Amino acid sequence: MAYAELVLVPTPGMGHLVSMVEIAKLLIDRDPRLSITVLIMKLPIDSEVDSYTSSLATSMDATRIRFVHLPRVNSDPEISSGTFLAHFMESNKPHVKQAVADLAESAGSIWRLVGFVIDMFCTTMIELADEFGVPSYVFFTSSAAFLGLMLHLQSLQDEQHMDITKFKDSDTELDFPSFTNPLPAKVLPSKVRIKEAVQPFLEHAKRIRAVKGIIINTFDELEPHAVGSLASLGAPTVYSVGPILNLKGETKTKADGGGRGDDIMEWLNEKPPSSVVFLCFGSGGSFGEDQVKEIAYALERSGHRFLWSLRRPPPKGKFELPRDYTDPAEVLPEGFLERTAGVGKVIGWAPQNAVLAHPAVGGFVSHCGWNSTLESIWFGVAVATWPLYAEQQFNAFELVAELGLAVEIKMDYRRDFRMESGFIVTADEIEGGIKKLMEDASSERWKKVKDVSEKSRKALMEGGSSHLALGHLVDDILNNMP
Numbered sequence: 292m293a294y295a296e297l298v299l300v301p302t303p304g305m306g307h308l309v310s311m312v313e314i315a316k317l318l319i320d321r322d323p324r325l326s327i328t329v330l331i332m333k334l335p336i337d338s339e340v341d342s343y344t345s346s347l348a349t350s351m352d353a354t355r356i357r358f359v360h361l362p363r364v365n366s367d368p369e370i371s372s373g374t375f376l377a378h379f380m381e382s383n384k385p386h387v388k389q390a391v392a393d394l395a396e397s398a399g400s401i402w403r404l405v406g407f408v409i410d411m412f413c414t415t416m417i418e419l420a421d422e423f424g425v426p427s428y429v430f431f432t433s434s435a436a437f438l439g440l441m442l443h444l445q446s447l448q449d450e451q452h453m454d455i456t457k458f459k460d461s462d463t464e465l466d467f468p469s470f471t472n473p474l475p476a477k478v479l480p481s482k483v484r485i486k487e488a489v490q491p492f493l494e495h496a497k498r499i500r501a502v503k504g505i506i507i508n509t510f511d512e513l514e515p516h517a518v519g520s521l522a523s524l525g526a527p528t529v530y531s532v533g534p535i536l537n538l539k540g541e542t543k544t545k546a547d548g549g550g551r552g553d554d555i556m557e558w559l560n561e562k563p564p565s566s567v568v569f570l571c572f573g574s575g576g577s578f579g580e581d582q583v584k585e586i587a588y589a590l591e592r593s594g595h596r597f598l599w600s601l602r603r604p605p606p607k608g609k610f611e612l613p614r615d616y617t618d619p620a621e622v623l624p625e626g627f628l629e630r631t632a633g634v635g636k637v638i639g640w641a642p643q644n645a646v647l648a649h650p651a652v653g654g655f656v657s658h659c660g661w662n663s664t665l666e667s668i669w670f671g672v673a674v675a676t677w678p679l680y681a682e683q684q685f686n687a688f689e690l691v692a693e694l695g696l697a698v699e700i701k702m703d704y705r706r707d708f709r710m711e712s713g714f715i716v717t718a719d720e721i722e723g724g725i726k727k728l729m730e731d732a733s734s735e736r737w738k739k740v741k742d743v744s745e746k747s748r749k750a751l752m753e754g755g756s757s758h759l760a761l762g763h764l765v766d767d768i769l770n771n772m773p
C-alpha cells in the first residue's frame with residue numbers, strides 16, 4: 292500500500308508553525324494511510340524554529356512525518372516589514388519546488404503526492420501545487436472572522452474599487468458580514484495601514500478563494516456567525532478543526548529562559564485559586580522602558596498577585612524578536628522587585644500553557660494572538676485585551692464586542708512590529724482593566740468563558756464538530772489519491 296503524501300508549507304514563525312505541526316500530527320493519527328512532509332523555510336528572525344523542529348524530529352515516527360529544512364535564502368531583513376514576507380516567499384519558491392521534486396523521485400512506490408497544505412501567508416506556493424498537478428488546501432492560523440475580513444476587504448477593493456488604505460486612522464465603522472456588530476476601522480490589521488503591504492495581503496485572499504479547502508484553527512461553536520458567513524464571502528469548503536493547540540510540548544529551549552519552568556509552577560502552587568493575573572504578549576511582544584514602568588505601577592497598585600512575562604525589545608532598527616532580560620530590574624521602577632516579592636513574579640519566556648492550566652491563574656492580560664486566544668479559551672481563563680500588532684486589534688474586538696469573552700485594556704493600541712508606537716497606555720488604564728478582569732468572577736462574561744471552554748473540549752471529542760470536520764477533510768484528501 293502506498294501512503295497518501297501531503298506536503299505542508301508553514302510560515303516559519305512560531306505562531307504559525309506550531310499549530311501547523313499539530314495539525315500534521317492530528318492528520319496522521321486519524322488515518323494510517325496518510326504521511327506528511329513539512330518544509331521548513333529559514334526565516335532570518337526566528338531562531339527558535341530550529342530547536343523546536345529538531346526536538347520534534349526525534350519524537351516522531353519518521354516514516355509518517357518528516358521535516359525538510361530548506362536552504363537559507365538571501366532575504367534582506369532591512370526591507371520594509373510590509374513586503375518582507377512576499378519577497379521571502381518568492382525567494383523560497385525554487386527550494387520548495389526542488390524539495391517536492393526530490394520527494395517525488397525518492398518516493399517510488401512508497402508515497403503518492405495527494406496535495407499541499409499551505410499556510411495563509413504562503414499562498415504563492417499554490418502555483419507549485421498546480422505544477423505538480425495536486426490540489427492545495429490553505430491552513431488558516433487565525434480566526435474564521437479574520438478570514439472573512441480578508442475576503443471582504445479584497446472584494447471591496449477589487450469589485451467595488453475602494454482604496455482600503457483610506458481607513459487608516461479613520462473613525463469610520465464598516466458593515467462587515469462576519470460580525471453581527473459594525474467593525475471600527477481602527478481595529479483593521481496593520482497590513483491594511485501600510486500602502487505597500489495592502490496588495491500582497493489582498494493577493495492572499497484572492498488565491499485563497501481558488502483552493503480546494505481551507506482548514507481553520509477555530510471551532511464552529513466559538514464563531515458560529517463568522518463561520519456561517521464564509522460561503523457567501525466566496526470561501527471554498529471550510530474545515531473548522533480547532534482548537535489546535537500544542538498542549539504537551541514546550542516550544543523554547545532552556546537557553547532562552549524557557550524549558551519546563553519548574554520554579555514558576557512551584558511559585559503558582561503556593562497561591563490561592565484564581566488569584567494570579569498572568570501577563571504575556573506572544574512571541575513578538577515587548578515594550579519600551581516607559582511602558583514597562585506604567586505596567587509595574589499598575590500591578591503594584593492593583594494589589595493583585597501577578598506573573599509577568601517581560602521581554603527585552605530588539606535593538607533599534609534590528610529585524611529581530613524580543614529576548615529575555617538577564618536582569619529585568621534594569622527597566623523596572625526602583626525597588627519594584629523587592630516591594631512585590633510576596634505577590635508577584637517577573638519572568639522571561641513563559642511556559643504559557645502550563646501557566647494557563649494552573650488553578651491559581653484567574654486572568655490573562657494578552658496581546659490576543661490567535662493561539663493565545665484559543666489557549667485562554669481552552670483553559671477557561673478570561674482575558675483583558677492589549678493587542679500590539681498584526682490582526683491582534685481585530686481579535687481583541689471580536690473577543691470583547693462580538694463574543695463577550697474579554698474585557699478591554701486597549702483595543703486599538705498599536706505597536707507595530709519593529710516600530711515604537713510613541714503611545715503609552717497609562718498605569719490607570721492598565722490597573723482599571725486588571726481590576727475588572729480579576730474582580731468580576733460572577734459576571735455573565737465569566738460564565739460565557741467557562742461555557743465556551745467546555746465547548747472547545749467537546750468539539751475535539753469523537754462526534755464533536757471539529758472531530759467530524761477533520762474526518763471530512765481526511766476523506767477529501769484521500770479522494771485525491773490517483
Ligand SMILES: O=c1ccn([C@@H]2O[C@H](COP(=O)(O)OP(=O)(O)O[C@H]3O[C@H](CO)[C@@H](O)[C@H](O)[C@H]3O)[C@@H](O)[C@H]2O)c(=O)[nH]1
Nearest residue numbers: 306432433573574575600640641643660661662663681682
Ligand atoms: O512567553 C511565551 C510567549 C508565547 N508562548 C506561546 O507562543 C504562542 C504564541 O502564539 P500567538 O498567541 O498566536 O502569538 P504570536 O506569536 O504573536 O502569533 C502570530 O501568529 C498568530 C497566528 O496567526 C497571530 O494571531 C498573531 O497576531 C501573530 O503575531 C502561543 O502558543 C503561546 O502559548 C509561550 O509559550 N510563552
